[in-house]
Amino acid sequence: MQECFHIKGYDASDGYVSRAFDPSTTNSYLVSLVQAAGAVIIAKTNTPQTMLVAEAHNNLFGRTKNPVVSHLTCGGSSGGEGSLLAFRGSSLGIGTDVGGSIRIPAAANGIYGYKPSFGILPMLGYAASGWTGMNTGVPAVCGPLGHSVRDLRLLTEVVRGAKPWMDDPALIPHVCERGISDRLPIVGVIEKSSLTPHPPVLRAVRAASEKLRQAGFTVKPFEPVDFGDIRKVTRQLFTLDxxxxxxxxxxxxxxxxxxxxxxxxxxxxxxxRPEEMWVWNTKKLALQKEMLDRWTAAGIDVVLCPAGPHTAVKPDEWIYDTYTVAWNAMDYPAVIIPYTQVIPELDPQDDTFVPLSEEDKEVQSWYDPDLMNGAPVNLQLVAQRLCDEQLLRDVEIIDQVLNLGEKPSEC
Incomplete structure (x- = not known):
């Protein structure tokens, strides 16, 4: 479990020294629920100071390393979960995500991660890292990290099977229990938005798109609302206080x-001020409407896109959550799956690169194929709001095609 969940007898510090040596007296609701289902919790795992960033580093426990490429970041905020799973130290983990905090560690460490829509899994009784009751308009969610899509489905089905909406008023009943379609999803592909992905990330998205096309999927380009425009709004909403x-x-x-x-x-x-908060939330709603209109017009079921503009980078450099926070702002569920790794011979620096902005120039300057050699390259798959059950089914098929070479009819 990520350190921010209360487990009786242990601190839930959220990386703050001020909250050390103050053991929890009760369990978070989700902790009690999974324990009742038979889960054995073996560890609490490291988080960032403040829980705001993509780096599991604080002044209490130090920095968690990436077990795949130890000189690169393990991501955050659920970086301890991502690292422990990649090290095969646990079977399944639970983290939180408000801007990419499940998906970034999953991508950095080469594992699987699922950010649900809001209202799917319970956050009741979690150790908040900000003012309780402050509604930013971009809700935090909790979700699983694991070694397969099946792991992600297992945790979700066990928790939903306990009818947690009977205890947590924020949850939506029956939305994951409606039945799903067996047809192959229509896949929309986003290669880049706002920030140009590093060469291995572009290679992975293009190769995966072609492999799905050859397997019989309908695959088409998708032009989303500009992720940079979304991030401008989320930066303001995350700093209301x-x-x-x-x-x-x-x-x-x-x-x-x-x-x-x-x-x-x-x-x-x-x-x-309150009036400013309303303005930024109104802008967010307008972006949600535009994304919905574009998605509907494209006639797609699932989006395939980068998990980030890069793989794991040097510690403290993952500062742009552009490719993940966009889906938090939309409240769309998203799953991260592993696919390939950085191979310097296949992924040289792009000498033709022309930056879209100063941020784009900065991000591209971090790419070093030798430094990142062997770093996992993961993919992100996204569905519309509350289509979580269908997304997990669709991603399981896509994962089997991409990573096991199976035909859709065999999945």
């Missing part, structure tokens, strides 16, 4: 922010 909670917790002990927290450039953002 001007990070007053994080600053308060750090000030209690004089704790300095770790480099990854400073690098995301949230620290100097000002708190918003």
């Amino acid at each position: 001007g990070l007053s909670y994080a600053k308060r917790e750090l000030s209690k002990t004089g704790e300095p922010p770790v480099p990854s927290v400073k690098n995301i450039n949230f620290w100097g953002m000002q708190p918003k």
